[in-house]
Amino acid sequence: MSRILGIVLLVAPQAVGAPLPPPGLDLSTGEDGRAFIRATYLANAALWLALGVLVGLLGKPGKSPAMTDGHRGRVATGIDACAPH
Numbered sequence: 001m002s003r004i005l006g007i008v009l010l011v012a013p014q015a016v017g018a019p020l021p022p023p024g025l026d027l028s029t030g031e032d033g034r035a036f037i038r039a040t041y042l043a044n045a046a047l048w049l050a051l052g053v054l055v056g057l058l059g060k061p062g063k064s065p066a067m068t069d070g071h072r073g074r075v076a077t078g079i080d081a082c083a084p085h
Contacts, residue, residue, distance in 0.1 A: 021036065
């Protein structure tokens with residue numbers, strides 16, 4: 001069920017499309033277009049900054065299943081990470 005929901009969420013923005021700017025707003029010229037572009041840049045910067053901070057705060061360093069040594073329960077680093085088990 002979660003896979004189906006994931007696929008639907010991935011396809012939904014492509015099916016719906018992006019919202020259109022209000023009538024009379026020319027994004028290529030004029031102060032309105034520059035203000036819209038500035039707001040878009042700021043919104044994207046805020047999104048990525050918040051996402052980075054949340055991942056940094058909520059992530060647990062060294063706890064990735066791909067990086068743990070299953071035999072001894074410790075993090076595999078350096079030469080240990082390359083050694084056959």
